[in-house]
Amino acid sequence: MEQVRLNIDGVDVVTTPDRTILEAAREAGIRIPSLCYDQRMDPFGACRICIVEVEGARGLLPACATRVTDGMVVRTNTEELRRIRRTIVELLLSDHPRDCMTCESAGNCELQDLAYEYGVKETRFPGEEHHYEALADNPLIERDYTKCVLCGRCIRICREVQGVGVYDFVNRGFEAVPGTPYNRPLTETPCEFCGQCVSTCPTGAIISIPSKGKGRPWQVEKVRTTCPYCGCGCQIDLHVRDGEIIEVSSPVMVGPGQGNLCVKGRYGYAFVHHPDRLTTPLVRKDGELVPASWEEALGMVAERIRGAMDDKGPDAVAFLSSARCTNEENYLLQKLARAVVGTNNVDHCARL
Amino acid sequence: MTNSIDDLEKAECILVIGSNTTEGHPIVGLRIKKAVMKNDCRLIVAEPRHIRLCYYADQWLRHRPGTDVALLNGMMNVILSEGLADEEFIRERTEGFEEFRKVVEQYPPERAAEICGVEAEEIRRAARTFARASSAAIVYAMGITQHTTGVDNVLSLANLAMLTGNLGKEGAGVNPLRGQNNVQGACDMGALPNVFTGYQPVSDPQVRKKFEKAWGVDYLPGNPGLTIMEMVDAVLRGEVKVLYIMGENPLLSDPDIRHLKEALEKVDFLVVQDIFLTETARYADVVLPAASFAEKEGTFTNTDRRVQRVRKAVEPPGEAREDSWIIAQVASRLGYEMGDVSAPAVMEEIASLTPSYAGISYRRLEELGELRWPCPSPDHPGTPILHVDKFTRGKGRFSPVEYKPPAEEPDADYPLVLTTGRLLHHYHTGSMTRRVKPLNELVPENRVWMNPEDAKRLGVAAGEEVAVESRRGAIRVRARVTEKVPPGVVFIPFHFGESPANALTNPALDPVAKIPEYKVASVRIVTGEAMESLEYVTV
Amino acid sequence: MSGNGRTKLVLGYGTCGIAAGAAAVKEALEREVSAGGYDLDLDIAGCMGFCFREPIVEVFYPDGKSVVYGDLNPKKVPQLLQAAASGEVLEDWVVRRSDDTAAGEGDFLANQHRIVLRNCGNINPESIDEYIAVGGYEAARKALTNMTPEEVIDEVSRSGLRGRGGAGFPTGTKWGFARKARGDQKYLVCNADEGDPGAFMDRSVLEGDPHAVIEGMIIAGYAIGATQGYIYCRAEYPLALKRLEIAITACRERGFLGERIFGTDWNFDIKIKKGAGAFVCGEETALIASIEGKRGMPRPRPPFPANEGLWGKPTNINNVETLAAVSWIIANGGDKYAELGTEKSKGTKVFCLAGKVRRSGLAEVPMGYTLRQVIFDVGGGVREGKEFKAVQLGGPSGGCLPASLLDTPVDYEAITATGAIMGSGGMIVADSSTCMVDLARYFLSFTQAESCGKCVPCRLGTKRMLEILTRICEGKGEPEDLERLEVLAADIKAASLCALGGTAPNPVLTTLKYFRNEYEDHIFNRKCTAGVCPALITVKINQDICTGCGACARICPVEAISGEKKEPHSIDPDTCIRCKLCLSRCPEEAIYAE
Structure with missing residues (x-):
């Protein structure tokens, strides 16, 4: 693709013409504040927070919705722009509850960030406010x-x-x-x-x-992993607080999902902490499965495998591996079957 | 997938066949929708059920379950007779075209229409749309593979892609969607009876020698082992005495539950290693508590061959342990020390023995986030698109494929076709999602979907509990009366242990891939008092 | 028109006429003509512009002369018919005589120069033959058979025509963009979503001369390469819609629309899309969204509709008045059009005179006329001899100009320099009884209610400005409010997504600029000098004049007025709600507000 050169806040930027000013600026490390922008969607141009000055343009332009052109000269942080952005934030806050202390999104709120950045403590324009029922x-x-x-x-x-x-x-x-x-x-x-x-x-x-x-953003540790459900392989972040997964999110524009998840990926995590989880080995005694030690359970497993091998040969043992376990575990199980027991009787549910 | 998930957005035409993508693979579904909505991609959906993708489709071909070969041969017949084939691709990149042509010539659209129930003109239109696109991708899932003709179906799709030159380039390809997070990886890792990692045949002495050396053993068997369905039969024959199941719940996921139940009851010793006491685990002699995905390190390989990290976020509950530790402990008690079984060390071993994984390491994954195999060396960037310049075997081979009917066809006793599948909100045998309260609240129980015409004829009201019976057994389930299934076809999801669809399915296998025919079985609906006299399959 | 030697009566039958009672007059005319056996022809026409004298009838005599009568009603019809039949002129009813511009309101038309309104009121808008008889569709034929699209665009460029919807962008240039834009399909849209309060020129043109607009569209479609046209017309204009439908059907029958029109290879057809009453849908991108079946909300430009418009295809959008001028320009030549007007604003502009002006109606004048000429020479000045205070130009997006700016010429740049805008051409005259703060509040309440809610400055900014203005009118203004208004106005103008928000503060900014003292009176002196804002006035009865007739007490809705019969009455200020109903009721004009 052809290249365009533009100047943003005095910095020369080279990019492609399919980029918007906002994208080109972010690529160049220049942060333009925004609110209605999410790179997963088409630009909307509604919040007006990202307006910038472009030399020769009639009026201010939303950086999110304006494509770059060659020779463009952009200013993103003039006094006028800061003044207008401040007014916009004040207007937004004039119809927004100031209840950050109990708000679920405190610490993960773009409006809060803007108010912080522009130092808006009080709005100059109080007026009617909406109160909807949650x-x-x-x-x-x-x-x-x-x-x-x-x-x-x-x-x-x-x-x-x-x-x-x-x-x-x-x-x-x-x-x-x-x-x-x-x-x-x-x-x-x-x-x-x-x-x-x-x-x-x-x-x-x-x-x-x-x-x-369940927890504030700063109280959780985010652990990047791969979704345990279908074969899409979406990247997810497990939000962990005090040993409990309290939320799942997906990093934007990373992995197959690009930040999008399905209902299972986003909300299907609670099974991890379900009381039904197995917490000890169980062995069958008198027809009942009863808790046992690892030593006892593993010993019994090894003994019975050995017994079958000795009795009828390695092929009397069969292994079902798992499409839900990791590569490493699958590798180890087939190694157990082949190298330790000496059978190729290993399969998994690829067909099911 | 020969191509990547991202690549789907570049397709000018996508044929989705045998995949309810937005429910089975929602995120791939998003890409297909995006291709349609943003890039004017033309979508052809071939599917007996009305699925959500039909709303986005240019064309919806409602073929009868189990008639994929006829439909595809009909399309290819049109492509040949109308001169729409990619002759250069056929000449340069393929072989076996003439034999293939002879078979396809036997399937003019009118004949195909008669078999598959899609009008000939619709078959022509689909063929033209697909063949005229500069890039056309095929997306399929278990709707294609879970048939006695599963391999034939896949070969037909490969034929279609080669015929139109849609392999080895962007926005094209033959793209199976793997049903579970790591089916791809489990296959790659040699959890299959005939191959080691990276599909290296156990029958190849050179390969065996390499593994024998690496694993420090004198002898590795060269005869292929048993597939899962064969294991069940072997148990019943008394040949297999010990069954060791890690992270699977075959009792709900395998066809013909009654048959499997028999095997589980009969086997001398059953070990189940899992995170829950699943329906299968209840039959075990020893149950080993395992760590869930959130409690361990490792990698999964997704449907487009992307190797990505799994990371430990929380501790396993109680005494539950990672599967790797458990396996190593068992090995040790059998006199084999596996040594360091930490995930990075195991991956190092995998890479050293597996050409397609040779360039994959935890260090690189940390850095790049993902790597797509084949990745033959540590400086290789991975392979988003397969078969770019040549096929693995050199030339792509056309396979002449004749239509064969499903193993079981509706008759006077069992007049309806049962097809099974998934719902968006649940996953596989439900051991995880059914334990997630909000998901289970949204979709708390099973339904048999039937067309209003059938419901009317059978006197079934929406929401009424009925019995569905096949030659293998019967279940009770409420009816969902909907035009989303065609007349003569019923659909039952298989996530629900209370009304297990697989009590009804047919264990007939594809002769090559040994995949059971989940997608076509014959059933009847029983209502009213007659329901009382049935024997229901429970798990 | 009377070509057959018979006298013809033409009834003004636009929405203004019908609202004034033209339907009853029509019925009476038809009844009396047949009952009286009159040898007279009857016909209808659109609005002539004499809205202030509706219902009107124009009598055309066989000798070519004509007389316009106004303020008619069914009772007057027999007398009218008698006079028409006998050739007598009813001098008292005359609005205009073709042979004497000094008679009646003759100077109303005499001071105009009608191009866009050339046929309005003169032909039957439901008859394509009448349009053809005055040379209609010759321009389109000429363009399609004798000119290349580029030549058409050149001709329009030469005329200097600028978009009459408000923005004043050169039409030829706009067409050039659309012509150059690449696309397998292009669209031409006629913006007939006239929404400014007090603006009705588009409605009058569509009702009075729909073919002129259609002809303009055929020409424009050919010029830019669009084969499909849309007319986006508000559903509140049922008569305009009906006449457009009749006109389009007639055109298809004649081969002026459809395939291979005028015998050429060119195809062009028109669909009508009814708007659902959102002011913002007059904005190009919101209009496009509305046609596409989406919520009418503007989107950022660029990309401009010329490149990515309706259904993502290159689209050219022109206003009704612009398109009506196009057919005249092609027929008469761009140079001829450019002879009129100022250096940068050519041709004529139609204004809608409304408010406290004596003659409210349609005025088409050459660009360059001063506001004074339009308001006083054409409009006859302020009603009831009151003093001129201000004129609101350009509707709710425009500005309010004081008497000192009456000599501003009608010219895009000159008007913009004052802080007002040309806009669609609304001209609302205010006299001394108008409170400028209240007027600004009124216009802002309109734009605030019509904001689509998409962008923050418009949605919340205009709301807060309105709250402040309301507070000031209620006597609760704070000293900081003027600064707040100025800050908000400036930032809303600079940051709004579309022109609705971008111009919404104009009435406030101009009144702040030219009538600041009224704001200050409201805030610091708690006084509304015009006696309008209820919270700031006291209604009193002049005890010297009051005769004690009791009329005021009877109409007072809150029984605040009391007094003995035949004795001067008085008003209890605590009970009075300042509705001022009593003011209009007092026969002695003894009641006043202060």
Whole structure:
């Protein structure tokens, strides 16, 4: 692809013409603040936080939606821009609860970050505020539009990425708010509960019910791993607090999912801590499975394998390996079958 | 997958056949939807059921279950007769074309239509769309493989891809979607009766010699072992005495539950190593508590051959231990010391013995996040697209494939076709997802899907409990009356132990791949008082 | 028009006429003509522009002269018919005489220069033959058979025509972009989503001369390479929609629309898309979204519709008035059009005179006319002889200009320099009884209600400005409010996504600039000098004048007025809600607000 050269805040940047100013700037290490932007979707240009000055352009332009052109000269952080951004943040806060102390998204909130960056403690423009009832009409996703900043990210990700389109804006102007058709509960819409809306919501307006109250972003350790369900291999981050997985997220634009997950990947983690988990070896005694020590259980296993081998040869033993275990474990099990027992009777459920 | 998941977005046409992608592989489904919505890709869905992808499709071919070969031969017949084949590709890259042509010529669209139930004109249209696209990808899953003609089905898809030159380039390829997180890896690792890691045949003495040396043993057997279905039969014949099952729940996932149950009851000694006391584990003599994916280090290989890390996030509960530790302990008690079985060390051993994994190491994975095999050396970037310049075997081989009917066809006693599959909210035998409260709240129980026409004829109301019976057994389940299944076909997901679909399925196998025919079985619906006299299969 | 030696009566039958009672007049005319056995022809036409005298009838005599009568009603019809039949002129009813511009309101038309409105009121808009009879579709035929698309664009460029929807972008240039844009399919859209309060020129053109717009579209479609046209017209214009449908059907029958039009290889057809009443859908990208069946919300530009418009294809959008001018330009030549106007603003512009002006109606004048000429020479000045205070130009997106700027010429650049905009051409006149803060509040309440809610500055910024203005009008203004208004106005203008937000602060900014003292009076003196804002006025009865008739007490909805019969009454200020109903009721004009 051809290359374009532009200048952003005095820095010469070389990129391709399919890039927006925001992308080109981020690539060059220049951060332009944003709110309605998520690289998984088409630009929307609604929040106006990312407006920049482009020499020769009529008015200010949203960096997220403006493609770069050769010779463009961009300023991202002038006094005027900072003033306008501050006004926008104040306007947003004028219709937003100041309840960060109890908000599920504190510490993971783009509005909070903007208020912090622009030092907005009080708004100069107080006025009417919305108070909507929080909607928990399903076991997974809670929507509290009192905290909505109308960035449209939930609407767009559901339509553009998930291809479903459960949400759209309803009403106009100050009364505009996202909603489902006829405000039906999510369970009565085609919602797939992928939680993509949760993943993109910049504030606490859409949250995961199972994670509510379980921990703050700074209290968790995120462990990057691979989803244990289907063969897509999505990369997930397990949010761990005090030895418990309290949430799953997916790193944006990483791995096959590019930050998107399905209902199992995002919400199917609780089995790890389920009380049904096996915690000790069990051996059958008098027809019943009863707890046993590892020593006893392993000893019994080895003894019976040895017995069958001695009795009828190695092929009297058969192993079923697992499509859910790791490569290393599968390797070790077939090694156990072949090298230790001496049989090729090893298979797994690839066919099932 | 010959191509990558990301690559699907570049396809000009995608044929999805035998895959309910948005439920079975939701994230691949997203890419297909994106290709359609953003890039004007033309989507052809061939599927008896109305699946969500049909909403995005240019064309939905509702063929009868088990008639994939006829449909594909019909399409290829059109491509040949209308001069839409990629002759250069056929000439340069393939062999066996003439024999193949002779068979396909026997399948004019009218004949194919008669077999598969899709109108001839629709077959023509699909053939033209696919063949005229500059790049066309094929995506399939178990809807293609889980047939007695599973191998034939796959070969037909390979034929279609070669005929149109859709291999070895971007936005094309033959792309099977593997059903579970690490099916690909388990196969790659030699958890198969006939091959070591990286599909190195056990029958090859050179290969055996390499492994014997590496593993420090004198002798490795060269005769292929038993496949899973053969093991069951061998147990029943008294040939297999000890069955060691790691992380599988065959009682729910294998066809003909009654048959398997018999085997589990009969086997002398059953070891089950798992994280839950699964339906299968209840039959075990010893149950070994294992660590879950979140409690260990390792790697999974996904459906597009991407090797990615699994990392330990929490401690296993109680005395549960990593599978690697357990295996090493068993080995040790059998007199074999496996040495360092930490995941990086094992991967080092795998790489040293497996050409396609030779360049994969934990150090590189930490750095790159992922590597796609073949990755033959430590400086190799991995291979997103297979067969770019040549096929593994040199030339791609066309296979003449004749249509063969499924092993069991509907008759007067069992007049309906049963097909099985998955739901979005649950996974495989449900041992994990059914234990996740919100998921189970959203989809708490099983349903048999039937067409309103059939429901009306049988007098079944929506939500009514009925019995579904096959020659193998019967289950009770509520009815979901929906046009998503065609008349004459019922669908039952297999996640639910309370009403196990696999009590009904047919254990008839594909002669080559030994895959059971989950997707076609004959059943009947029993209602009212007659239900009382049935014997139900439980697990 | 009277070509057959008979006298013809033409009834103004646009929405303004119908609203004033033209339907009843029509019925009476038809009844009386047949009952009286009159040898007269009856016909209808669109609005002539004399909205202030509707219902009107124009009588065309066989000798070519005509007389326009106004303020008609069914009772007047027999007398009208008698006079028409006899050739007598009813001087008291005359609005205009073709042979005497000094008669009636003759100077209303005499001071205009009608290009866009050339046929409005003169032909039956439901008859394609009448349009053809005045030379209609010759321009389109000429363009398609004798000109290349580039030549058409050159001609339009030469005319200097600029987009009449408000932005004033040169039409020829815009067409050039669309022509050059690559795409297998291109679209031409006529923006007939006229939404400014007080603007009705597009409606009048669509009702009075729909073929002129269609002809303009055929020409534009040919010029840019679009084979499919859309007219996006608000559903609140049922008569315009009906007449468009009639006109499109007639065109298809004549081969002016459809395949191989005018016998050429060119195909062009038009679909009508009804808007659902959202002001913002007049914005190009919101309009496109609406046609596509999506929620009417603007998106950032670029990409401009010329490159990525309807269904992602190159799309050119022109306003009704622009397109109506196009057919005239092709017929008469771009140079001829460019003879009118100023250096940068050529041709004519239609204004809708409304508010406290004496003659409210349609005024088409050459660019360069001053506001004073439009308001006083054409519009006849302020009603009831009151003093001119201000004119709101360009509707809710425009600005409010004081008397000192009355000599500003009608010219895009000159008007923009004042802080107002040309806009679609609404001109709302205010007199001394108008409170400028209240006026600004009114316009902002309109834009605030019509904000789509997408971008933050418009959604929340206009809301906060409105709250501040409301507070000021209620006498609760704070000293900091003026600064708050200025900060918000500046930032909303700079940061809004579309022109709705970008221009919404204009009424506030211009009133702050030219009438700041009124704001200060409201805030610091708690006073509304115009006597409009209820919270800041007291309604009183002049005890010297009041005759004690009791009319005020009877109409007062809160029984705040009391007094003995025949004795001066008084108002209890605590009970009074300042609705001012009593003011209009008092026969002695003894009641006043202060």
